[in-house]
Amino acid sequence: AQSVSQHNHHVILSEAASLELGCNYSYGGTVNLFWYVQYPGQHLQLLLKYFSGDPLVKGIKGFEAEFIKSKFSFNLRKPSVQWSDTAEYFCAVSGNNNDMRFGAGTRLTVKP
Amino acid sequence: KAGVTQTPRYLIKTRGQQVTLSCSPISGHRSVSWYQQTPGQGLQFLFEYFSETQRNKGNFPGRFSGRQFSNSRSEMNVSTLELGDSALYLCASSLDRTFDYGYTFGSGTRLTVV
Numbered sequence: 001a002q003s004v005s006q007h008n009h010h011v012i013l014s015e016a017a018s019l020e021l022g023c024n025y026s027y028g029g030t031v032n033l034f035w036y037v038q039y040p041g042q043h044l045q046l047l048l049k050y051f052s053g054d055p056l057v058k059g060i061k062g063f064e065a066e067f068i069k070s071k072f073s074f075n076l077r078k079p080s081v082q083w084s085d086t087a088e089y090f091c092a093v094s095g096n097n098n099d100m101r102f103g104a105g106t107r108l109t110v111k112p
Numbered sequence: 113k114a115g116v117t118q119t120p121r122y123l124i125k126t127r128g129q130q131v132t133l134s135c136s137p138i139s140g141h142r143s144v145s146w147y148q149q150t151p152g153q154g155l156q157f158l159f160e161y162f163s164e165t166q167r168n169k170g171n172f173p174g175r176f177s178g179r180q181f182s183n184s185r186s187e188m189n190v191s192t193l194e195l196g197d198s199a200l201y202l203c204a205s206s207l208d209r210t211f212d213y214g215y216t217f218g219s220g221t222r223l224t225v226v
Contacts, residue, residue, distance in 0.1 A: 036217075044202070100215065102147070105155075
């Protein structure tokens with residue numbers, strides 16, 4: 001069965017620190033990979049997505065993610081976080097079975 | 113263009129009752145998916161509809177059901193409510209059947225069962 005694992009439940013960083021959030025998935029076929037963000041009090045928004053091609057994808061607000069097929073991973077990175085990046089981040093995978101599965105989420109707190 | 117609209121925003125129900133939640137997708141979107149969001153569990157997939165047909169279903173009991181209308185609007189119903197059904201229920205719509213463009217989420221309906 002398709003599953004998504006996010007390694008960190010809660011990450012606390014100071015402003016300007018670098019960020020890497022882990023995401024691993026389990027799925028046997030071709031996958032599309034996504035990162036969504038949920039800012040406090042707001043709805044989920046798409047941050048970036050990978051379908052094919054360059055495994056390093058860039059999203060909004062300076063975020064990027066790297067797809068490593070051999071490791072079934074799609075980690076999210078940002079070189080320098082800001083207080084406004086405080087949010088919950090969800091990794092998601094869709095395959096050929098008509099659904100999208102999400103990880104449990106990682107809560108990021110950025111201290112000013 | 114209007115986003116995904118979910119109604120109502122908040123609901124309080126008592127155990128044993130049933131509830132119906134509504135979702136209007138973005139105009140032109142034919143795929144509608146439902147998720148249950150709870151702290152620590154993330155988003156749990158309920159079901160997905162495309163052109164009025166349920167294409168996939170998650171691991172929820174039969175008390176959870178849904179349907180989609182010809183205008184792509186969708187409803188989900190939960191019967192015989194339990195305390196554990198308290199959650200944020202999210203609806204998401206997608207332009208096509210392959211999710212190549214990802215989802216657009218609504219703000220959710222927060223259901224509290226007392």
